[in-house]
Amino acid sequence: MNDFFMRTVTAIVLVSVGCLTFCFLEPLYFVVMLALVLGYVVAFEWPQFNIWWLTPLYPVVPFLALIHLYLQNPILWAWLVVVVASYDTGGYIIGSIWGKDKILPAVSPGKTWQGLIGGVVCAGFVGLFLKNFLNFFSFSSGVALIAGLAIGALAFWGDLFESYLKRQAELKDSGGILPGHGGVLDRIDGLLFAAFFIDFLIICIR
Numbered sequence: 001m002n003d004f005f006m007r008t009v010t011a012i013v014l015v016s017v018g019c020l021t022f023c024f025l026e027p028l029y030f031v032v033m034l035a036l037v038l039g040y041v042v043a044f045e046w047p048q049f050n051i052w053w054l055t056p057l058y059p060v061v062p063f064l065a066l067i068h069l070y071l072q073n074p075i076l077w078a079w080l081v082v083v084v085a086s087y088d089t090g091g092y093i094i095g096s097i098w099g100k101d102k103i104l105p106a107v108s109p110g111k112t113w114q115g116l117i118g119g120v121v122c123a124g125f126v127g128l129f130l131k132n133f134l135n136f137f138s139f140s141s142g143v144a145l146i147a148g149l150a151i152g153a154l155a156f157w158g159d160l161f162e163s164y165l166k167r168q169a170e171l172k173d174s175g176g177i178l179p180g181h182g183g184v185l186d187r188i189d190g191l192l193f194a195a196f197f198i199d200f201l202i203i204c205i206r
Helices: 002-026 027-049 056-072 073-100 112-136 141-169 184-205
Strands: none
Touching: 002 027, 002 073, 002 141, 027 056, 027 141, 027 184, 056 073, 056 184, 073 112, 073 141, 112 141, 141 184
16 A cells, blocks of 8 residues: 555656646757656666666667657657556556466566556557547547557566566666656656657658
8 A cells, every 4th residue: 555655646746747847848958858867767777787788779779769759749759658657557557456367477576467458458548549639640540549559568568678677687676766666767668668669660651
């Protein structure tokens, strides 16, 4: 209960700060803020993993893709962030209530098939809802639903990848700056995977 309370309070603070900075900061300052977050992760969280050779590929390149995606289309960037957050939230709630079948307990003991399916479904329907609510995108509702489901799946692989790295480094969390959530990398691992693939797809299509 204590952990759930801390997670909830931290999430509310993060959402509030995120909304305020996204809505009111000039794009240049918002990019600087994202770059500072990357700098914090590389300087203070990543060294614990002790795999410096991987740094350019992860977390730097996916984080640069996240920044590049924002510069291309801030609304699409916000849509992606909310869809990934809905995957995390849906997966956590459904997994906590109904989760019993572990996916890879040796890598990530807390991840269950029920939580995965619930999170992906939440991501799909939130992606669809936001598309219809915002009405900023030219693609169809069907594409929005499929894209949301795919982003949920990508976020899962991002979670699993970081869980594997933590397991190898014998870490529980990447840090402790976010009470109830761990470190910054713990919170954005799924987002980094999704942003990289979405940004890469957009570049290929263009």
